[in-house]
Amino acid sequence: MADKKIKFSAVALSVIFVILVYALLGKHDGYLRVNFFDIGQGDAAFITTPQGWQILIDGGPDASVLAKLGEEMQPWDRSIDMVIATHPEADHIAGLIDVLKNYEVSYIVESGLRKETSLSNIWREAVETEGAEVILADSPKRIVLEDKTYIDLLWPLEGHDGEVSANPNNSAIVAKLYYGDRSFLFTADIERWAEQNILANNINIDADILKTPHHGSKTSSSELFLRAVSPEAAIISVGRKNKYGHPHEAIVERFNKMKIPVLRTDKGGDVILESDGKNIFVP
Numbered sequence: 371m372a373d374k375k376i377k378f379s380a381v382a383l384s385v386i387f388v389i390l391v392y393a394l395l396g397k398h399d400g401y402l403r404v405n406f407f408d409i410g411q412g413d414a415a416f417i418t419t420p421q422g423w424q425i426l427i428d429g430g431p432d433a434s435v436l437a438k439l440g441e442e443m444q445p446w447d448r449s450i451d452m453v454i455a456t457h458p459e460a461d462h463i464a465g466l467i468d469v470l471k472n473y474e475v476s477y478i479v480e481s482g483l484r485k486e487t488s489l490s491n492i493w494r495e496a497v498e499t500e501g502a503e504v505i506l507a508d509s510p511k512r513i514v515l516e517d518k519t520y521i522d523l524l525w526p527l528e529g530h531d532g533e534v535s536a537n538p539n540n541s542a543i544v545a546k547l548y549y550g551d552r553s554f555l556f557t558a559d560i561e562r563w564a565e566q567n568i569l570a571n572n573i574n575i576d577a578d579i580l581k582t583p584h585h586g587s588k589t590s591s592s593e594l595f596l597r598a599v600s601p602e603a604a605i606i607s608v609g610r611k612n613k614y615g616h617p618h619e620a621i622v623e624r625f626n627k628m629k630i631p632v633l634r635t636d637k638g639g640d641v642i643l644e645s646d647g648k649n650i651f652v653p
């Protein structure tokens with residue numbers, strides 16, 4: 371869906387227009403839909419809001435995200451409203467480079483942090499070529515999408531634009547998506563250090579659904595962090611038989627002990643959840 375603006379000046383008119391478009395297409399049902407794509411070892415989550423915003427958080431390790439987008443989007447729809455690039459690691463941004471080549475993207479959310487890799491440089495060039503409006507995650511901020519739908523950028527707390535880091539995991543973007551009474555927390559690849567600092571800063575990470583940090587690595591998902599999120603379910607986005615041994619068995623065990631159901635992309639494929647703003651369900 372193209373031509374979305376974050377702040378509508380004529381809200382009523384825009385809403386009516388969007389409802390008409392989706393009534394005509396017959397696809398949209400007024401639910402929030404989040405699809406955690408099974409794209410192998412990496413992260414890629416595609417969000418469709420009740421009024422049709424399309425948002426992609428990370429793009430996985432390769433072009434396989436394009437086939438996934440093809441299944442979620444109408445064939446004539448060649449635009450994505452917003453791409454969030456959490457941090458410049460290959461398993462998150464490599465697929466996004468293909469997304470920018472193939473779709474018109476209106477907004478790119480990123481920290482601007484770089485890594486000394488050719489892929490990180492290619493990503494920088496792709497962002498410049500795209501000409502999208504860049505929103506820097508350099509302080510906590512709220513992106514209002516619709517009346518009851520918004521995204522809070524919770525982390526990092528300060529700017530990293532132009533900085534180079536060998537390990538950008540702890541500066542990765544943590545974002546919380548709200549629809550009505552429900553919320554989804556996306557934690558990218560943050561590790562224990564970032565988790566502790568998020569807790570120390572009293573950032574509200576309480577959420578119904580948790581995208582588990584760093585593919586279930588044992589360096590993340592500390593017990594205090596999980597208690598603060600207190601999710602009804604956790605998603606682990608992870609490749610089958612990956613070389614890192616993700617998710618670590620101690621983390622799976624921790625979720626079991628805390629009675630948090632876990633949904634894994636390596637076991638069940640795409641994890642799709644929908645919400646009417648009051649409940650979250652598997653469609």
Ligand SMILES: [Zn+2]
Pocket residue numbers: 412413459461462558559584585
């Ligand atoms: Zn990762």
